[in-house]
Amino acid sequence: MNIDTVAKKFDVTKDTLRYWERVGILPTVKRNQSGYREYSKYDMNWIFYIKALRHAGMTIEALIEFVKLYRDDHLNTDVRKSLLIEQRQDLVDKVAAINQTLNYLNYKIDHYEDHTLKYEQEKLSYEEEN
Amino acid sequence: MNIDTVAKKFDVTKDTLRYWERVGILPTVKRNQSGYREYSKYDMNWIFYIKALRHAGMTIEALIEFVKLYRDDHLNTDVRKSLLIEQRQDLVDKVAAINQTLNYLNYKIDHYEDHTLKYEQEKLSYEEEN
DNA sequence: ATAAACCTTGGTGTGAACTCCAATGCAAAT
DNA sequence: ATTTGCATTGGAGTTCACACCAAGGTTTAT
Incomplete structure (x- = not known):
């Protein structure tokens, strides 16, 4: 799924999706041959989760801490x-x-x-x- | 009670108290003869309440609306x-x-x-x- | 094949809610 | 009486979490 579709699906802006990825609370999204983002189911699970936690009042800072730990292999x-x-x-x-x-x-x-x-x-x- | 004591009592900064008053979500606090703020029980009830609502995620904007109505005589x-x-x-x-x-x-x-x-x-x- | 409609990045701008600062005045301590 | 400390104001600065923009590449439509 491309960025526009995902943005609409989760009711966030494309800028927000890129921002979340840039600061590290979304995993690095795969790109297609022309450099466009291709969101996987895995990525979208994170989007869903992060949106919920942001809505609940979690700061970006706190989320960065959490995902940094959580994604540690x-x-x-x-x-x-x-x-x-x-x-x-x-x-x-x-x-x-x-x-x-x-x-x-x-x-x-x-x-x-x-x-x-x-x-x-x-x-x-x-x-x-x- | 003076500003420093109140700030410590409710664990907010003095600047925040002055800011809240300036934007209108705290009532205009009485001053003593030298222009210093003297917080009354009534004022402190508002501080307590506003702090709780801010903590719960209410915006300043929404609080301004609310108190403007609420304090309308x-x-x-x-x-x-x-x-x-x-x-x-x-x-x-x-x-x-x-x-x-x-x-x-x-x-x-x-x-x-x-x-x-x-x-x-x-x-x-x-x-x-x- | 040219235009329209996407995507990319890097960078700048914005609004909310403080937070800090400088200049000045009053008050308490030595 | 002078230093120290706390108060005042207006205004400038900061942080957060995006939002917007320009310049450029790509894909789709006509």
Whole structure:
């Protein structure tokens, strides 16, 4: 598949695909005889995955670190698997953080009419030590 | 509370606090007789909230929109409450998106040893149409 | 065979969200 | 009273993650 087709398939720009490859979070894509990129299924799996992780808020920097390790041929499947587990933990943490904000919002919404309570709640929301 | 204390309390830089105020997502902070900012409890509630929403991926742009509406004195509590509910929905959507990526990761991890299956799964993960 | 429509690269530009800096004023310490 | 330190502002600089552009080669259409 050529770059334009892939870009449309995954709803990213061609520039983004070239950028991701250039900084090393996409593998080096095979070229045809005239130098055009030919994306394989393997490449597209990475595109799918990277797009999802970017969408979840992972930085390019973090992804570079991850794929550098992940694609290291010296690693066995166990180590690689544990990298995935680490990555999963990052996402779980992210969800937990957002859920905390959601709790805060839920409380605010539920007690909106009661302004005294609201004040007390907001006080509690970030002051645990005192 | 002065700017340095507040910055440390919420783990943001002083520059960021001034920036947030300048673009309008923090209320105009009261000054003491020598022009120094004096943060109130009310201000700090906003700092807490904005930090959480930024952390959850809300853009400054979106926050400007939100607070402009929210702080509009002409609004009654019902409208303001519905703004919070909208905001909550945004976060719920965000969590849902990350959870989808988590499902993908979970599958990858669970079937890591079986490379054939892995390939099939990755194929399925983004190809629903065909 | 010429034009239109792709692809390539290297490099520059852009917008968001800070981050830093210089000049200046106030405040606390010695 | 002078040094040290923290505050202020306006404005310039930085980083991230692309987006855009020009110059050139290739493929497809007419």
